Amino acid sequence: MKAAFLWSFIGQYFVVTMRTIAVIVIARLLTPNEIGLFAIAASILALGQAFRNMGIAQYLVREEDLTREKIEAALFISWIGCLLLSAFLYFGSSLLAQFYESLALTELIVVLSFTVLIIPFGVVAESNIVREMRFKRLAAIEAGSAVANVIIAVVLALNGFGAISLAYAAMASQIASVIGLRLCSTNNSTYFPNTKGLKLVTPSILRIGGANIITLIGQQGQPLFIGKVLGPQAVAYFDKGFAVIQLLNEVLFSAIQKVLLPLFSEQAKTGEAYKASYLKITSICLAIAWPFLAYLQLFSELIITTLYGDQWLAAVPLIPYLCLGAAIFNITRYHNELLISCGFEKQVLTTNIIVVCISLLSVAVFSHLGLEAIVASLLLASFTRLFYASFNIFKLIGIEYRDFIKVLLQNIVVLGVTILPALLIIKLTTFTAFYALGLSAILSLVCWVSITELIKHPIHISQLAMFKK
Numbered sequence: 001m002k003a004a005f006l007w008s009f010i011g012q013y014f015v016v017t018m019r020t021i022a023v024i025v026i027a028r029l030l031t032p033n034e035i036g037l038f039a040i041a042a043s044i045l046a047l048g049q050a051f052r053n054m055g056i057a058q059y060l061v062r063e064e065d066l067t068r069e070k071i072e073a074a075l076f077i078s079w080i081g082c083l084l085l086s087a088f089l090y091f092g093s094s095l096l097a098q099f100y101e102s103l104a105l106t107e108l109i110v111v112l113s114f115t116v117l118i119i120p121f122g123v124v125a126e127s128n129i130v131r132e133m134r135f136k137r138l139a140a141i142e143a144g145s146a147v148a149n150v151i152i153a154v155v156l157a158l159n160g161f162g163a164i165s166l167a168y169a170a171m172a173s174q175i176a177s178v179i180g181l182r183l184c185s186t187n188n189s190t191y192f193p194n195t196k197g198l199k200l201v202t203p204s205i206l207r208i209g210g211a212n213i214i215t216l217i218g219q220q221g222q223p224l225f226i227g228k229v230l231g232p233q234a235v236a237y238f239d240k241g242f243a244v245i246q247l248l249n250e251v252l253f254s255a256i257q258k259v260l261l262p263l264f265s266e267q268a269k270t271g272e273a274y275k276a277s278y279l280k281i282t283s284i285c286l287a288i289a290w291p292f293l294a295y296l297q298l299f300s301e302l303i304i305t306t307l308y309g310d311q312w313l314a315a316v317p318l319i320p321y322l323c324l325g326a327a328i329f330n331i332t333r334y335h336n337e338l339l340i341s342c343g344f345e346k347q348v349l350t351t352n353i354i355v356v357c358i359s360l361l362s363v364a365v366f367s368h369l370g371l372e373a374i375v376a377s378l379l380l381a382s383f384t385r386l387f388y389a390s391f392n393i394f395k396l397i398g399i400e401y402r403d404f405i406k407v408l409l410q411n412i413v414v415l416g417v418t419i420l421p422a423l424l425i426i427k428l429t430t431f432t433a434f435y436a437l438g439l440s441a442i443l444s445l446v447c448w449v450s451i452t453e454l455i456k457h458p459i460h461i462s463q464l465a466m467f468k469k
Contacts, residue, residue, distance in 0.1 A: 063204075244307070356381075
């Protein structure tokens with residue numbers, strides 16, 4: 001287990017490094033309008049891919065009795081969804097471009113429609129690698145995919161291709177990923193789409209996939225709605241503000257998330273203490289996420305201008321609301337993985353439907369007040385998800401609410417002690433933002449290490465026994 005987390009982290013760190021380089025360069029080569037157009041096209045593709053995938057990869061990882069018949073039935077669903085999506089994007093590209101009143105979207109969507117056709121070639125191989133927890137191989141594949149993405153995006157942008165450079169980069173990344181998956185898969189069997197096992201796999205795939213679709217509708221529906229009401233530039237500012245929040249997710253939490261579904265599934269099958277594992281992982285994530293988000297809010301202007309340049313200052317007012325929403329979300333971040341591993345896909349689907357409905361309704365109601373009002377209104381959805389996810393964890397999984405509250409209180413203490421130096425330096429000194437950030441970060445790190453040791457927090461090195469398997 002320790003090796004699985006280690007290689008997942010290594011792969012994720014490399015990917016994040018490459019993406020950060022690309023984002024910093026691209027943000028200076030393309031205009032907010034061009035980046036906003038690609039964000040709209042990418043949101044359309046992401047929504048479509050949810051329908052194409054339908055939770056197939058998660059099903060193949062979780063299923064205990066995985067026969068050839070089930071694999072080929074799942075592959076059939078993947079191919080049908082993929083072909084339908086590609087056709088929809090290709091033939092509907094002009095209509096979508098007209099809807100957003102930008103002909104430049106047509107070419108973007110056409111390129112992305114062909115990218116969809118590449119994905120099914122790697123779905124079985126990827127699921128097999130994750131199921132066997134061979135994250136060293138997965139890290140190498142993701143690294144190759146990230147390199148391809150960055151090289152194509154930067155080279156084309158430097159040569160004046162504009163927003164279409166990001167679409168071609170996405171295609172190159174997908175091709176590199178599929179090639180890597182096919183070469184690194186430990187199962188060399190050839191699978192062909194087949195309808196024989198559809199009755200066996202369809203119910204679970206639909207429930208898991210439905211939950212994924214609903215979640216993505218909430219995530220990608222926001223920029224799509226903003227793009228229609230406020231225009232591509234507003235989407236770009238929202239995207240850049242959200243991207244800063246996502247830094248921690250990409251650096252740390254995505255790496256953890258890759259391991260959790262196979263981990264919880266295995267623990268649930270063998271009767272191991274997956275409840276204790278969930279609480280420990282949640283506590284570790286909060287100990288990192290909450291101080292990070294607090295610092296991000298305090299030094300948001302410096303961070304935005306350093307990463308993306310002065311042309312993105314309009315994203316700064318969005319950061320406080322996005323940070324608070326992320327802090328709430330992280331309390332039950334791995335709720336879906338836990339419930340799916342224990343067979344509660346229906347409850348995940350129900351929770352996601354409620355949260356997404358509230359999210360999109362908030363965006364619609366507050367859209368006339370501007371971008372900042374829209375982002376602030378999304379906090380209602382964050383609180384709603386916290387309520388329903390906590391209820392599921394207590395009722396279905398059987399985690400005691402006292403243990404859950406203990407985790408929250410422990411991390412509130414960690415947050416308070418860690419962020420205190422930054423608050424004092426900002427309040428009592430006249431340092432520039434750069435020097436204030438540097439000095440307070442050093443002092444906060446010392447406080448963070450001290451308090452986690454003092455209260456015997458699970459993140460402290462002496463407490464990480466769960467990763468030593």
